[in-house]
Amino acid sequence: QHDYSNDKTRQRLYHHLNMTSRSFSAVIQDLDEELKDAICLFYLVLRGLDTIEDDMTIDLDTKLPYLRTFHEIIYQKGWTFTKNGPNEKDRQLLVEFDAIIEGFLQLKPAYQTIIADITKRMGNGMAHYATAGIHVETNADYDEYCHYVAGLVGLGLSEMFSACGFESPLVAERKDLSNSMGLFLQKTNIARDYLEDLRDNRRFWPKEIWGQYAETMEDLVKPENKEKALQCLSHMIVNAMEHIRDVLEYLSMIKNPSCFKFCAIPQVMAMATLNLLHSNYKVFTHENIKIRKGETVWLMKESDSMDKVAAIFRLYARQINNKSNSLDPHFVDIGVICGEIEQIC
Numbered sequence: 001q002h003d004y005s006n007d008k009t010r011q012r013l014y015h016h017l018n019m020t021s022r023s024f025s026a027v028i029q030d031l032d033e034e035l036k037d038a039i040c041l042f043y044l045v046l047r048g049l050d051t052i053e054d055d056m057t058i059d060l061d062t063k064l065p066y067l068r069t070f071h072e073i074i075y076q077k078g079w080t081f082t083k084n085g086p087n088e089k090d091r092q093l094l095v096e097f098d099a100i101i102e103g104f105l106q107l108k109p110a111y112q113t114i115i116a117d118i119t120k121r122m123g124n125g126m127a128h129y130a131t132a133g134i135h136v137e138t139n140a141d142y143d144e145y146c147h148y149v150a151g152l153v154g155l156g157l158s159e160m161f162s163a164c165g166f167e168s169p170l171v172a173e174r175k176d177l178s179n180s181m182g183l184f185l186q187k188t189n190i191a192r193d194y195l196e197d198l199r200d201n202r203r204f205w206p207k208e209i210w211g212q213y214a215e216t217m218e219d220l221v222k223p224e225n226k227e228k229a230l231q232c233l234s235h236m237i238v239n240a241m242e243h244i245r246d247v248l249e250y251l252s253m254i255k256n257p258s259c260f261k262f263c264a265i266p267q268v269m270a271m272a273t274l275n276l277l278h279s280n281y282k283v284f285t286h287e288n289i290k291i292r293k294g295e296t297v298w299l300m301k302e303s304d305s306m307d308k309v310a311a312i313f314r315l316y317a318r319q320i321n322n323k324s325n326s327l328d329p330h331f332v333d334i335g336v337i338c339g340e341i342e343q344i345c
């Protein structure tokens with residue numbers, strides 16, 4: 001139990017957490033005392049790293065060293081970053097990053113080591129994919145990139161759950177399941193953010209997939225390619241849904257109620273998002289597609305037991321299956337995955 005001698009540090013931490021993501025910050029604050037601060041800091045350190053990766057106003061020569069050394073920076077009292085571009089929301093976190101470091105240095109060494117290790121591996125992975133000319137081409141690249149930016153988060157969280165004794169050591173051992181937890185979330189975000197990422201000149205959809213439907217990724221936006229675009233989207237959704245069996249197996253291992261909700265809520269939100277995306281041409285015409293606030297509130301309330309979470313996955317799987325008709329080349333794949341979900345649940 002780390003005592004934040006000056007509660008000021010703690011207040012600043014949770015202020016930044018609330019600034020990054022209001023709904024999820026409440027979920028983190030519901031975590032058991034032993035884990036709450038460690039996961040809050042893990043989340044904020046990763047947000048800081050992600051803000052540097054995402055900032056297109058920083059040239060590569062400056063950005064790459066920051067990505068590769070961020071795991072050391074988090075030990076440097078007083079460090080802040082003022083080179084960031086105008087993006088107000090995230091910029092504030094880095095300008096005041098000394099408060100995050102202050103909190104990080106007060107964590108138990110075991111949690112510091114887990115956070116630093118994941119940050120090092122993630123920063124190097126991000127640096128690899130930020131290097132000029134390197135981007136996601138094959139499905140293997142896609143899984144590797146998502147492993148770096150999200151799968152590793154699952155590994156770190158599982159190590160924390162096992163380290164604090166809330167969960168069995170098996171949770172940290174099943175790295176494949178922890179990785180899938182991250183890939184399901186990240187692949188859902190990447191499918192959802194097609195247009196926003198295209199505008200920011202970020203290419204995450206693998207050519208091995210979109211190449212089956214268009215000459216270039218931009219072609220998918222053209223109205224005359226609407227059918228091909230929706231078929232490609234369906235393919236991306238199937239690719240994400242392949243992780244559901246691992247997600248359900250991982251969640252069935254989590255016994256601590258606050259850890260369970262913390263893990264389950266983003267997963268059911270992702271499943272609801274995939275349902276919203278399927279056959280939805282807005283993916284190619286609008287940015288920031290999100291499930292309705294009411295649905296979010298319902299999902300957060302309903303995700304407190306394995307049976308309820310399984311029922312939610314079954315519900316959305318049925319809805320996706322009903323929407324995908326025989327014109328959809330992935331109609332069979334979706335049927336198979338939904339059939340499996342019926343069995344598992």
Ligand SMILES: CC(C)(C)CN1C(=O)[C@@H](CC(=O)N[C@@H](CC(=O)O)C(=O)O)O[C@H](c2cccc3ccccc23)c2cc(Cl)ccc21
Binds near residue numbers: 046186262264
């Ligand atoms: C890229 C990402 C998916 C890993 C981001 N990520 C998440 O998406 C958050 C959810 C979140 O931030 N929701 C925001 C999203 C948004 O801002 O749009 C919301 O407002 O609902 O959840 C994940 C997260 C939570 C629980 C278990 C996980 C297991 C493996 C990988 C990630 C896991 C997360 C946990 C930590 Cl410690 C750090 C980051 C994340």
